[in-house]
Amino acid sequence: MTDETDTVHTPESAHEGHEHLSPDFVRAVLELVEAGEIEAAREKVEPLHPADIADLVELTPGDQRQALAAAIAGLIDGDVLSEMNDWVRDELIEALDPHEVADIAAELDTDDAVAIIEDMEEEDQRAVLRALDPDDRAAIEEALSYPEESAGRLMQRELIAVPEHWTVGDVLDFLRKTEDLATDFWEIFVVDPGHKPVGTCALSWILRTPRAVSMSDVMKREQTLIPVEMDQEEVALKFQKYALISAAVVDDSGRLVGMITVDDIVHIISEEAGEDALLLSGAGDGDINEPVRDSYLARVRWLIANLFTALVASSIIALFGGAIEQMVALAVLMPIVASVGGNAGTQTMAIVVRALATNQLTQSNTVRTIRREILVALLNGGTIAVLLGIGAAVVFANAALGGVIAAAIVINILVAGLAGVLVPVTLDRMGQDPAVASSVFVTMVTDSMGFLAFLGLAVAAGLAG
CATH class of the missing domain: 1.10.357.20 (SLC41 divalent cation transporters, integral membrane domain)
Structure with missing residues (x-):
């Protein structure tokens, strides 16, 4: 399973994205699709950030979404689906072949792939899992075995873990020579022979430390460990309380099984705050895309x-x-x-x-x-x-x-x-x-x-x- 690579979204591009998604822009794209000018519609949408493409699909009236999705099919990848509203995403996924969903899931980190697959019908879910590579399937099946809204569902398995007897030079060589590594990470976890986390080390420390220094000397032994079955709301509270960028997730035996990063927590905090406000009013999910x-x-x-x-x-x-x-x-x-x-x-x-x-x-x-x-x-x-x-x-x-x-x-x-x-x-x-x-x-x-x-x-x- 490959890692997602985010486009750098500067304030200028964010501003442009906002202008692109004006009513006139949405209407222009839909008119091109309705007129059969598929290539022109794709050219208009292609420069958008994945989050903006997701917004475009959400802003499209329900009876026109399938036509838009078909017209820009190649642009709706895993990054777009992971940014999309749950109801709209489920509607689009239902129209896709299990192999197409599997291809999309394979592009994503485990946590985002699980978010796409977990709400599917059981039969469709099995079909998608069968279409995945064995390693990807095993990772997602393990994640699905944990309770909903738990750290196990939220975590990603793509992380960097090294033994404590390594030196800083060993770690640097490992990072440079190993091709199949996570693309985005902020810290390296240090583990004992039983793969239990014994410390953590920020990338900035490694870059500024001489190669001969042992990881056991540069790492920070105090760390916040997240039990795999902890509720995501409690996980978010720990990130807020201790100002975490990422945190190790451990199973019942204390072994390192994944990590949670702050970008996931931002979504959780937003969701939980909105959920509580809606529950107080008895408005259900309160989603304008809900049937x-x-x-x-x-x-x-x-x-x-x-x-x-x-x-x-x-x-x-x-x-x-x-x-x-x-x-x-x-x-x-x-x-x-x-x-x-x-x-x-x-x-x-x-x-x-x-x-x-x-x-x-x-x-x-x-x-x-x-x-x-x-x-x-x-x-x-x-x-x-x-x-x-x-x-x-x-x-x-x-x-x-x-x-x-x-x-x-x-x-x-x-x-x-x-x-x-x-x-x-x-x-x-x-x-x-x-x-x-x-x-x-x-x-x-x-x-x-x-x-x-x-x-x-x-x-x-x-x-x-």
Whole structure:
């Protein structure tokens, strides 16, 4: 399996790529394809960077993608597919022969080849694997044996590992004379006779060290090792925390089996951040290229869940129907109480979900975090309560009503702060993704408590019977 060679993408070429992908450029290419001027279309697309070609395919309407792909088939290689949106890439791969997919996969590092093959139907996947060279097939099959979104799926096997008894000169000679080596690497891993990593050495150190010096003297023994089954989100956190460029991946016995580089981690960080934001809203994958049916199924279940939680809040309002009939001001003001509480809960929840995702919030500081959010809630509640209480008292010429809504605001924002912490933390302790269902439960709590506190206090204060 050969290594991918990236085109140098300078700021100028990036700017040009942006201009190339203007609506006029996309339209011009598609018009050439539709007119049958295939060669002209290829000439227009050929100068683009692989990432820009991927964008061009994604920007093309779905019913025209196959025609475009056929016209520029020779330009859609492994580098382009690895940059492409998952849904669009799967659509194109389905139209390719297994041998064509195998040829593309063979051009890529193992991690990128796995990304292309792993989402294929099992039968198609087997056909592609059969078409690969034995060494490539074995590497990809091993990667596919690891859990999804794990370091084993993410890592690449193309790395440089040398024994610790070698000298710097031995390493330099090895790098210059060996043809089948990784093209892009930033450090060399030093291993013992059992192929277990004992240190790492940056290329800059090797280049600046005399040839006679032993690798055991120049290498750094402290290194961050990534277990092969570690979740990719945890891997990304380690790269962020320790400012890593690359890291060794080890199996259960501690043997070096691959490495992960920072370019892969950039994608993971972006994906995980976007995924959490979409899960909080219940929008599924949130991909504009996702089929309508899949988007519908992903979103409707949370809307149905919201429907049932809204019924809880409605039933509380129904309990105070008589009071609302006697004093219309209650109906005017109660949505404000629920809305302010909901926003406060969402703020806290977003902070807590992010803290859980980045390992900033653990069992050791949960109580401290709850105390902090209670203090913030009291300060926020007090500020909003004063403003809204005075406003309601002046507008409705009723000081008691102003006092009731002020007290209800404080109670609901306090409850919102607690719910914003406790709901995601509880889901996390139960082994569930706190981003998935937190918003539904927090909204239910803040709406229900807002209505209950406001209407209950109004009745207790004698504002309505």
